[in-house]
Amino acid sequence: MPDLRLMHASMQFSDSAAQERSDAYAIVKYADSNKVAFLTGTEAGQRTVLVEALGAAAKQYGWTFTAKHGEWVMVKKALTNGPVQRGYSGPFIPGTRGLTAPQGAHGPRGIAWITANVTGIGTVTVGSAHYLTKRSIDATGHSNTPLIEGIAAYGLEKGKGRWLVFINADINRDDQRRDAFDGKPFRTVWDELGKWPATHGISKTRGSTIDVSASYNADGRVSAKAGKVLDDSDLRLNTDHFPLVATYSVKE
Numbered sequence: 325m326p327d328l329r330l331m332h333a334s335m336q337f338s339d340s341a342a343q344e345r346s347d348a349y350a351i352v353k354y355a356d357s358n359k360v361a362f363l364t365g366t367e368a369g370q371r372t373v374l375v376e377a378l379g380a381a382a383k384q385y386g387w388t389f390t391a392k393h394g395e396w397v398m399v400k401k402a403l404t405n406g407p408v409q410r411g412y413s414g415p416f417i418p419g420t421r422g423l424t425a426p427q428g429a430h431g432p433r434g435i436a437w438i439t440a441n442v443t444g445i446g447t448v449t450v451g452s453a454h455y456l457t458k459r460s461i462d463a464t465g466h467s468n469t470p471l472i473e474g475i476a477a478y479g480l481e482k483g484k485g486r487w488l489v490f491i492n493a494d495i496n497r498d499d500q501r502r503d504a505f506d507g508k509p510f511r512t513v514w515d516e517l518g519k520w521p522a523t524h525g526i527s528k529t530r531g532s533t534i535d536v537s538a539s540y541n542a543d544g545r546v547s548a549k550a551g552k553v554l555d556d557s558d559l560r561l562n563t564d565h566f567p568l569v570a571t572y573s574v575k576e
Contacts (some may be wrong), residue, residue: 325573326444327549330537331360332452332492332521334565335367335374337425343562348377349384352398353565354559356385359444360569361403363387364452364492369394369431388438393419395436395452409439416474417456417466428463430456433471435478435491445574449482451475453493468496469506476508481541488574491538494565498532509541513570515546523566528553537570545575 333351334401335344347472368374368391375391377454382389387398387407399408414434423429455468475491482489495504500520504512509544514520514533524532539546550571559567 325575326443328448328488328572328574329358329360330444330490330492330541330570330572331339331355331358331363331567332535332537332570333363333365333561333567334454334494334563335365336563336565337367337369338502339562341373345373345377347561348374350380350559350561352378352385352387354554356387356400357389357474358569360400362397362399362438362448362450362490364397364450365395366452366454366494367394368396374490388440390436390438392436393432393434395434395454396452397436397438399440399450399453403442404440404572405443406441410437411439412436413451413478414471414474416470417468420424420460420464423463426459428460430460430464435474437478437482439482444576445488445570447487449484449487449489451478451489451491453491455494455496457496472506472508475510479508479510479540479542483542486545488543488546489540490572493538494534496534498534499536500533504536504538510538511541512536513548513551513568513572517546517551519551521551521553523553523568524564528555528566535565535568538570539572549573
């Protein structure tokens with residue numbers, strides 16, 4: 325069975341421009357060198373520096389890139405055949421006005437996605453999403469429910485027939501303690517493997533598993549093969565999250 329490798333890297337909105345540029349190039353370089361097909365992330369926002377750095381790194385290493393409202397996705401061109409579609413579903417949660425970040429301000433929340441025909445696998449869509457923090461929920465009265473329902477609808481649309489669909493996300497809650505999708509038909513790589521390494525905190529063993537990669541339950545051809553969280557010994561970054569790499573086996 326062929327493997328499909330996905331990577332997710334949540335960024336940090338408070339990093340400096342120099343830190344953002346450094347992380348953007350380091351993340352894309354790592355993905356390009358480690359057989360990753362799709363790379364996703366969050367917190368690009370309207371910050372031109374990070375979006376431009378990610379776009380420049382994608383161009384340098386031969387990836388197709390898209391970003392909107394903070395969420396971003398790219399796919400390695402050498403692993404695809406035919407045209408690549410780029411899109412955005414949502415926003416399912418509106419952005420805030422009149423609040424600053426410490427007060428719980430947040431941008432619109434939806435799903436940035438890319439659909440591509442991956443050699444040896446078929447049509448694959450991978451999206452990126454970013455749940456609200458508890459601070460934002462408390463400050464605004466918004467909830468993550470509309471986004472979670474939007475993710476379920478995205479799965480139904482993009483996972484028709486033999487099409488495969490995945491979602492990578494910063495869920496801002498511990499995946500080990502609460503289902504990332506509140507029972508909707510996606511399953512995280514961590515739940516499937518039965519291990520929950522920390523993606524945010526002091527280390528991979530001291531923190532919370534708030535970053536996930538997930539496959540659509542209806543995709544019977546897909547099973548989680550491996551999941552890894554990258555710490556500074558693998559990839560030294562400025563962001564306060566540890567990136568993850570998920571490897572899925574796909575039946576032909």
